[in-house]
Amino acid sequence: xxxxxxxxxxxxxxxxxxxxxxxxxxxxxxxxxxxxxxxxxxxxxxxxxxxxxxxxxxxxxxxxxxxxxxxxxxxxxxxxxxxxxxxxxxxxxxxxxxxxxxxxxxx
Amino acid sequence: xxxxxxxxxxxxxxxxxxxxxxxxxxxxxxxxxxxxxxxxxxxxxxxxxxxxxxxxxxxxxxxxxxxxxxxxxxxxxxxxxxxxxxxxxxxxxxxxxxxxxxxxxxxxxxxxxxxxxxxx
Numbered sequence: 001x002x003x004x005x006x007x008x009x010x011x012x013x014x015x016x017x018x019x020x021x022x023x024x025x026x027x028x029x030x031x032x033x034x035x036x037x038x039x040x041x042x043x044x045x046x047x048x049x050x051x052x053x054x055x056x057x058x059x060x061x062x063x064x065x066x067x068x069x070x071x072x073x074x075x076x077x078x079x080x081x082x083x084x085x086x087x088x089x090x091x092x093x094x095x096x097x098x099x100x101x102x103x104x105x106x107x
Numbered sequence: 108x109x110x111x112x113x114x115x116x117x118x119x120x121x122x123x124x125x126x127x128x129x130x131x132x133x134x135x136x137x138x139x140x141x142x143x144x145x146x147x148x149x150x151x152x153x154x155x156x157x158x159x160x161x162x163x164x165x166x167x168x169x170x171x172x173x174x175x176x177x178x179x180x181x182x183x184x185x186x187x188x189x190x191x192x193x194x195x196x197x198x199x200x201x202x203x204x205x206x207x208x209x210x211x212x213x214x215x216x217x218x219x220x221x222x223x224x225x226x227x
Binding site: 032034036038042043044045046049050055087089091092093094095096097098099100101 | 144152157169215
């Protein structure tokens with residue numbers, strides 16, 4: 001099974017900051033990497049699919065990059081509504097696997 | 108508007124059974140593969156099971172294989188998860204999630220989740 005590792009596990013940042021979250025796969029997954037945002041008590045929401053494609057309705061301050069084993073999610077200018085937990089997920093092989101999550105908190 | 112609404116969660120004793128349902132609306136249910144994903148309290152996301160649009164292809168996580176059964180009724184726009192021999196470690200919020208494509212795809216819409224608590 002493919003393992004997904006995110007870093008950092010938690011992050012403190014301020015409104016307006018540029019933030020980058022990293023996700024690493026235990027083997028190459030091409031561009032089969034997706035990013036989700038989850039707020040407390042809510043369902044996850046798809047942000048980015050296929051490593052760099054922005055889901056419809058998601059603000060353009062969110063972007064994704066990478067291929068193979070190393071991927072990043074970047075938020076160009078943090079907004080108050082962006083403080084949440086972010087998960088990466090590989091869809092290259094079964095079982096689909098998520099990273100452990102990165103909790104983004106207000107500094 | 109795509110909507111997925113889970114139901115059927117609750118408190119069950121270890122070794123017991125529970126059947127979850129997910130009612131879909133706002134899209135052609137019979138054209139999409141579906142998944143169950145769970146989240147233990149305070150923990151991350153764990154994929155549980157996948158079913159293709161025609162039910163011809165089904166996958167399970169090793170942690171539930173042999174105990175859980177996924178199914179769907181396209182006439183009723185509904186997805187199900189029959190959970191047997193429940194264990195404390197099955198305690199979680201269970202989400203149904205639509206797959207944008209086949210098993211090698213992302214989850215583009217999620218329900219609000221239903222809580223399953225396994226405890227004596």
